[in-house]
Structure formats: C-alpha cells, structure tokens
Amino acid sequence: MSLAELQKIEVTAGRPYPVLLGAPLEELGKYVQAHLKDVEHILIITNQAIADLYAERLKKGLLDYRVNLLTVPAGETEKSLERLSQLTTAALRCGADRHSLVIALGGGVIGDLSGFFASVFMRGIRLIQVPTTLLAQVDSSIGGKVAVNHPAGKNIIGAFYPPLAVWTDFTTLESLPWEEVENGLAESVKHALIADASLFDFFETQQESIKQRDTMIWREMVTRSSTVKVKIVSQDEREQGLRALLNLGHSFGHALETVMNYHGVTHGQGVSIGLVAAANLANAKGLITTAEVERIKHLLNTFGLLTEIKDQDPQVLLQLMQADKKNQGGRKILILPQGIGQAVISRDCADSEILDAWKQVIK
Numbered sequence: 001m002s003l004a005e006l007q008k009i010e011v012t013a014g015r016p017y018p019v020l021l022g023a024p025l026e027e028l029g030k031y032v033q034a035h036l037k038d039v040e041h042i043l044i045i046t047n048q049a050i051a052d053l054y055a056e057r058l059k060k061g062l063l064d065y066r067v068n069l070l071t072v073p074a075g076e077t078e079k080s081l082e083r084l085s086q087l088t089t090a091a092l093r094c095g096a097d098r099h100s101l102v103i104a105l106g107g108g109v110i111g112d113l114s115g116f117f118a119s120v121f122m123r124g125i126r127l128i129q130v131p132t133t134l135l136a137q138v139d140s141s142i143g144g145k146v147a148v149n150h151p152a153g154k155n156i157i158g159a160f161y162p163p164l165a166v167w168t169d170f171t172t173l174e175s176l177p178w179e180e181v182e183n184g185l186a187e188s189v190k191h192a193l194i195a196d197a198s199l200f201d202f203f204e205t206q207q208e209s210i211k212q213r214d215t216m217i218w219r220e221m222v223t224r225s226s227t228v229k230v231k232i233v234s235q236d237e238r239e240q241g242l243r244a245l246l247n248l249g250h251s252f253g254h255a256l257e258t259v260m261n262y263h264g265v266t267h268g269q270g271v272s273i274g275l276v277a278a279a280n281l282a283n284a285k286g287l288i289t290t291a292e293v294e295r296i297k298h299l300l301n302t303f304g305l306l307t308e309i310k311d312q313d314p315q316v317l318l319q320l321m322q323a324d325k326k327n328q329g330g331r332k333i334l335i336l337p338q339g340i341g342q343a344v345i346s347r348d349c350a351d352s353e354i355l356d357a358w359k360q361v362i363k
C-alpha cells in the first residue's frame, strides 16, 4: 500500500494533523521519512504485552533510525508522575534529545502517559500516536488530551498536546480481548448518540457482525466513530463548549467507578450505565422518547454492556457527582442526549431528577 492510498481524516484545530486509517505498522517509517526529515532517533513507548505483539512489525519499517523501545508495566496506575520520571531517566540514558520522536504504541494508558512525557521532555518533543485498542483508535488518540493521574483524581496533571499524526492500524484490534472491545464500544455508541444518528442505526443493523468481529464492519465502525471525534475536537480543541458533549454518560459513570473503587466495574460498563442514566434524565425532561431510551438500552445490552446495577445507594452516587470536574459554582453540569444523534449541555438538573435517573438503573 502506498502512503497516498491511506484513508485520512484531518483534525483542523490549532496545528492540523492527520488521522491515518488502515495504516500498516510496517509503513510508519516511510511516513516519518516523508514528513519528518530531521528525525534520527525514535523512542517507542509501550508495555511488554503490546511490544510482544506489535513492536517487531513497527520496527521493521524503522531500520533507518536509531530506535529505543521503552516498556512500562500495564495498567492505569502507570499514568503517574513516578513513571514519568522513570521514563525521563530511561530516555536520557538512550541519548534522547529535543529532536527525538516519541511513538506511543498502545491503548489510552500508553497514549496518555507517552503523550504527556512528549509534552514535557525538554519542553516538548514530537509525538505520533499509534493506538492499538478500540477505545484508543476511536477516542483517546484523537484530540490531544494527554495526562497522568494524581491521588486527588484521574488526569489531574495534563496538557493539550496534539500529536503530529495518529497512525491507526486496524489489524492490531484482532488481538484485543472482548472486555477491552466493550470499553471502546461504549465510547463509540456515545459518539453515535452525541452526533451521528446514522452511526447508531449502523450499530443496530450490524450488531451481529460487530460481535463476530467482521473485519470490514469493524473498519467502518472505527472510521465513522473516529470521524465524530475528529469533527468535535476540530471545532473545540480546548473544550470551551462543544467538546464537553464527549462527556455524555461520564459524570454518572465516574461516580459509579469511584464508589466501586475502580474494581468490579470497567470504564466501559461505567459509561454504559452512565449513558442509560443520562437518557433516563433526558426522558424525564422530555428531550428523548421512552422508545429511544429502550433502543439505547437494547443496543448496549447486545454488546454485553451493563444497563442495570445492583446494591448501590443513589444518594451516595449523587453525592459523588458533586466532585465532577465539569461542575461550575456548585451547580451540576450534565450532558444529556436529545433524541438519538444530538446532545445538549444541561445546567438545570435538580438533584431530585438525578436521583430518579439513578433509581431507574438500580434494580
């Protein structure tokens, strides 16, 4: 495949950059050669499991460069200042300098950590995102948010640091376990709900093919879902307004993840419950019909995502939503679906309405 044949969507905010879809790992070197002529040294940052699966394919195309592979352990806890410092030590030992290029090979954890590292190492070095999970391909690799966590909360220390390119090789998804697929599906369904009713129809009509991992259908799903994210961040890269819509389901979902101490509920399951709770609240406000709420629940259920939970206290969950980063002046700011394919920012949700929305998902 020649570089000209790649499918390209452009993020047009700030400094524009391409999201290249169907881009083989082996070909990234050609892209670097063509577009980043002064690069000599490359740091590939990943974890061992992903390196075992994909580093050789990536390195095959990078024979003209001095390449160092830096691995970190897997898991959300690696998004830490300690790991950032260790990466810095390792990068210096490899002779990295201001002209080095970082390639973030992995899911959202690697993308966020390596991206933040690239944003601060010697005041910022070049970055290419190579997402290998569904969530990373449709969501986290696009839009420039990079961060590490702090004991006070997730992604508290971060930056907007757009990559030079997002290099999306669909074939990496073949090795992804279904639980990880679910995390990406929850975000993809969210994209459809926010901005693309026809993508929601696609999910409904292609649900069996999606579950069977039909290659062509997955390509279309990733392409269409990434396109939603690209369009939104192109209009509002710094989250002054529109980009906040991407938080649909997340205020509810984060409260659930927090109450469960991030154990026993995956991020995708939290988002799924959050989408249903937000839809219930929107229904009470007349923004979405009961039939549309049922369509959403049915689709999420089809993919094995949760639409009900047990043994939770809605008051505790409501209380936890008090700490949401989007709230302003003590007022809860929530994203609500408006039918299927649109969403709105709501500043007037009463606690009683939020409680009712929670009660409907707790059985």
Ligand code: NAD
Pocket (backbone or CB within 6 Å): 047, 049, 050, 053, 074, 075, 076, 079, 106, 107, 108, 109, 110, 112, 132, 133, 134, 135, 136, 139, 140, 141, 142, 143, 144, 145, 146, 154, 155, 172, 173, 174, 175, 176, 177, 180, 183
């Ligand atoms: P992840 O990065 O933890 O990856 C999940 C697991 O899949 C890991 O164990 C990883 O080793 C493994 N894996 C990755 N690619 C694989 C492959 N191709 N085959 C087999 N296994 C593979 O999880 P994630 O869901 O990709 O990302 C979650 C992170 O993304 C969170 O930290 C979240 O805060 C962040 N996030 C960031 C943004 C953003 O805009 N920056 C948006 C959404 C989420």
Ligand code: GLY
Pocket (backbone or CB within 6 Å): 139, 143, 145, 243, 246, 247
């Ligand atoms: N995933 C939310 C955002 O990128 O803004």
